[in-house]
Amino acid sequence: MKGPRYICVHGHFYQPPRENPWLEAVERQESAWPAHDWNARVTEECYAPNAHARILDAEGRITAIVNNYARISFNVGPTLMSWLETERPDVHDAIVDADRQSMELRGGHGAAMAQVYNHTIFPLASRRDKVTQVRWGIADFVRRYGRRPDGMWLAETACDTESLEVLAEEGIRFTVLAPHQCARVRRPGGEWLDVSGQRVDPRRAYVTELPSGKRIALFFYDGPISRGVAFERLLDDGYRFAERLMGAFEPERDEPQLVHIATDGETYGHHHAYGEMALAVALSHIEADPDVRLTNYAEFLELHPPTWEAQIAERTSWSCAHGIERWRADCGCNSGTGWHQRWRAPLREALDWLRAELDRELEEAARELLPDVWAARDAYIGVVLDRSEESRQRFFDAQCERALTPAEVQRALELLELSRHAMLMYTSCGWFFDELSDLSTIQVLQYAGRAVQLATGLFGDRFELGFRERLAAAPSNRRDYGDGERIYDHFVQPSKIELSLVGAHLATKRAFESDPGDSRIGGYEGTLLEHDLAKTGGSRLAVGRLRVCSRITTEAADFSYAVLHFGDHNLMGGIRPFGNAARHVGLHGALSHPFGRADLAEVVRQIDRLFEGQTFSLRHLLLDDREEIMRQLLADRTRRMEERVEALYDQTAPLIRFLESVDLTSPPVFGMAAEYTLRARLRAAVGAGLAIDLVTVSRLIADAKEASVALDPVALGRALQETLEQVVEALAAAPEDLDLWATAAALAEFVAGTPWQLDPRGAQNGLWRLWAERLPVWRARGITEDPHARERERQLLQVAAGLGFRV
Numbered sequence: 001m002k003g004p005r006y007i008c009v010h011g012h013f014y015q016p017p018r019e020n021p022w023l024e025a026v027e028r029q030e031s032a033w034p035a036h037d038w039n040a041r042v043t044e045e046c047y048a049p050n051a052h053a054r055i056l057d058a059e060g061r062i063t064a065i066v067n068n069y070a071r072i073s074f075n076v077g078p079t080l081m082s083w084l085e086t087e088r089p090d091v092h093d094a095i096v097d098a099d100r101q102s103m104e105l106r107g108g109h110g111a112a113m114a115q116v117y118n119h120t121i122f123p124l125a126s127r128r129d130k131v132t133q134v135r136w137g138i139a140d141f142v143r144r145y146g147r148r149p150d151g152m153w154l155a156e157t158a159c160d161t162e163s164l165e166v167l168a169e170e171g172i173r174f175t176v177l178a179p180h181q182c183a184r185v186r187r188p189g190g191e192w193l194d195v196s197g198q199r200v201d202p203r204r205a206y207v208t209e210l211p212s213g214k215r216i217a218l219f220f221y222d223g224p225i226s227r228g229v230a231f232e233r234l235l236d237d238g239y240r241f242a243e244r245l246m247g248a249f250e251p252e253r254d255e256p257q258l259v260h261i262a263t264d265g266e267t268y269g270h271h272h273a274y275g276e277m278a279l280a281v282a283l284s285h286i287e288a289d290p291d292v293r294l295t296n297y298a299e300f301l302e303l304h305p306p307t308w309e310a311q312i313a314e315r316t317s318w319s320c321a322h323g324i325e326r327w328r329a330d331c332g333c334n335s336g337t338g339w340h341q342r343w344r345a346p347l348r349e350a351l352d353w354l355r356a357e358l359d360r361e362l363e364e365a366a367r368e369l370l371p372d373v374w375a376a377r378d379a380y381i382g383v384v385l386d387r388s389e390e391s392r393q394r395f396f397d398a399q400c401e402r403a404l405t406p407a408e409v410q411r412a413l414e415l416l417e418l419s420r421h422a423m424l425m426y427t428s429c430g431w432f433f434d435e436l437s438d439l440s441t442i443q444v445l446q447y448a449g450r451a452v453q454l455a456t457g458l459f460g461d462r463f464e465l466g467f468r469e470r471l472a473a474a475p476s477n478r479r480d481y482g483d484g485e486r487i488y489d490h491f492v493q494p495s496k497i498e499l500s501l502v503g504a505h506l507a508t509k510r511a512f513e514s515d516p517g518d519s520r521i522g523g524y525e526g527t528l529l530e531h532d533l534a535k536t537g538g539s540r541l542a543v544g545r546l547r548v549c550s551r552i553t554t555e556a557a558d559f560s561y562a563v564l565h566f567g568d569h570n571l572m573g574g575i576r577p578f579g580n581a582a583r584h585v586g587l588h589g590a591l592s593h594p595f596g597r598a599d600l601a602e603v604v605r606q607i608d609r610l611f612e613g614q615t616f617s618l619r620h621l622l623l624d625d626r627e628e629i630m631r632q633l634l635a636d637r638t639r640r641m642e643e644r645v646e647a648l649y650d651q652t653a654p655l656i657r658f659l660e661s662v663d664l665t666s667p668p669v670f671g672m673a674a675e676y677t678l679r680a681r682l683r684a685a686v687g688a689g690l691a692i693d694l695v696t697v698s699r700l701i702a703d704a705k706e707a708s709v710a711l712d713p714v715a716l717g718r719a720l721q722e723t724l725e726q727v728v729e730a731l732a733a734a735p736e737d738l739d740l741w742a743t744a745a746a747l748a749e750f751v752a753g754t755p756w757q758l759d760p761r762g763a764q765n766g767l768w769r770l771w772a773e774r775l776p777v778w779r780a781r782g783i784t785e786d787p788h789a790r791e792r793e794r795q796l797l798q799v800a801a802g803l804g805f806r807v
């Protein structure tokens with residue numbers, strides 16, 4: 001008799017942390033265009049689609065939208081989840097909800113696994129760092145999912161016995177490894193069998209007896225199928241994917257079998273476009289087979305505890321054929337660019353030297369503030385996840401033997417942040433790719449730079465030189481960069497942010513905003529203490545005082561500032577420590593008097609004199625804020641120019657139509673005015689949200705055609721997409737509104753026929769929820785109870801058909 005058969009698909013969803021360590025926010029990354037940054041881009045291509053994956057019929061119509069996360073096994077990196085929680089809470093919540101759904105499906109066992117906190121290579125980490133990484137990963141998991149994790153993902157599946165010991169000590173029941181990471185196995189009461197070279201049978205769970213006497217279960221995933229998914233285009237066909245999984249069972253085995261694979265989660269949508277749809281189809285196909293059950297690792301462990309033992313191949317990983325050398329040597333593992341990786345060893349040596357120096361200073365300096373600094377670091381994850389004052393106070397109440405002064409609190413936080421960044425600088429991606437100047441490597445250098453800066457403030461300037469000397473030994477493949485020290489100067493030094501620069505940002509923004517109050521920039525908070533704004537002609541002068549405080553370390557300072565804007569991009573500012581009230585009053589008078597008589601040249605001279613080299617322009621501001629401020633600065637001029645262009649079009653439109661009717665060409669300037677005006681008016685009409693008037697939209701399209709104006713399908717598609725999403729959101733809030741349903745039906749019909757490029761997935765997701773929640777209610781009502789129920793049902797189905805659903 002054949003034993004029970006199970007299938008488990010695991011996705012390791014992870015992005016390296018990308019926050020500027022000084023700002024604690026992700027800055028614009030041009031290589032991720034059109035997205036703001038790579039986190040945002042991969043979210044659009046993978047993380048969000050997997051929360052709402054489409055299943056299509058043979059005609060390409062949607063038959064279902066499913067949350068893939070609920071039916072697979074997955075881990076999402078803690079630093080990525082933190083970013084999602086802030087920037088894409090809808091995706092974050094869908095992932096958390098998937099774990100809850102999977103508990104209902106899998107006998108109380110959630111799909112989510114934890115992950116070591118910031119993806120450091122465990123065999124190369126100290127035991128102390130291993131413990132903190134595991135405890136931080138568990139704490140982050142508990143906060144999000146409301147339960148303790150059963151399993152934990154090791155970065156790059158890099159493993160040694162000590163790593164397994166730490167997992168077991170912290171209550172982790174299992175982890176997942178690659179098949180070549182198994183050295184030997186034995187059946188109950190049997191002899192050890194050599195299974196090196198990927199000969200382990202992946203269809204059962206194993207247990208490892210550790211030297212401490214503890215045990216941990218191991219799953220070795222199916223290598224060939226995982227490779228097919230990741231690299232051999234198995235996701236081109238979801239049915240073929242499912243058949244490959246279901247064909248991997250041993251036909252006549254009478255014991256339970258688990259066919260399971262593990263790949264980067266980004267395979268499903270980012271590396272392979274529409275891979276999430278292939279996954280959804282495969283899972284549905286498997287679910288339809290009564291002889292196979294989808295499961296996750298925790299459920300399988302409960303149903304079929306392992307009886308076979310396994311011993312691991314020490315210091316191995318899933319992505320390096322040489323063990324763990326990819327993260328410390330020029331081993332030959334790379335992306336195929338032809339570049340050397342001789343920089344890897346010097347980079348690790350530089351960071352190892354820095355960590356040893358910092359740890360020694362940290363233990364000594366923290367003793368009088370935090371009796372057990374390493375226990376405090378383990379508990380510090382509570383503050384990292386919640387930067388509120390209440391959270392900090394709870395932490396210090398638990399970790400300190402006495403109440404600390406504000407200065408001592410700041411020093412203790414700086415020590416803990418120093419240690420945090422000394423761990424973050426070991427994020428594995430820093431060594432994974434081919435070149436020292438890669439974004440991921442620059443990121444770990446930024447963490448090291450932040451650690452050096454904190455250490456310099458705490459202990460004096462004796463770390464930078466030694467660190468630089470060691471970085472200089474790391475050769476770049478690019479002649480223009482040369483070595484690690486030059487890369488550090490080129491990329492890391494300009495990333496550093498002081499309180500005064502934050503103050504300059506806030507002062508400039510407030511010079512153009514009508515509601516000066518508290519404001520945040522990344523991990524900083526600013527408070528205007530005094531703000532005086534004067535205007536004359538087209539110029540404005542803001543003079544005031546503000547306080548900038550780090551929400552991370554509580555470091556704070558008061559500044560006096562001045563911002564002079566004298567048209568377009570011409571802006572000059574100055575910022576300096578506040579000093580005292582009399583000095584500030586003198587500054588105010590020295591600037592306001594010449595400004596009052598419109599002597600801007602004198603104002604500029606006074607700013608130069610009073611701020612003694614601490615001046616700034618738009619070029620000094622952070623890119624995202626610079627763009628926002630420039631939009632505000634140019635808004636009036638842009639509006640005036642638009643009005644002139646539109647007036648020219650309105651005057652010449654009859655003439656353009658006449659010339660077209662007699663086959664004569666309009667002067668180019670007429671065509672330019674028509675193109676700009678009709679595009680702008682159509683974009684505004686399409687993007688009008690609930691106020692959209694399709695009659696006006698159709699008329700403008702006809703005008704554009706008559707004037708031979710080529711429309712922008714991308715810009716118009718984006719505007720139409722936003723309107724469509726607003727209408728569906730309004731329906732979710734008022735699902736009984738017949739007029740709103742009529743608007744939605746007409747809009748959906750228009751969308752179905754438009755050639756514009758829009759992404760309807762957001763609207764489709766909302767409509768699918770409405771369909772699932774409201775349609776059964778309307779159908780259950782009788783005509784006498786709800787005479788309009790049938791009409792709403794008809795319109796819902798009409799909208800659904802227009803948005804691509806099978807009705």
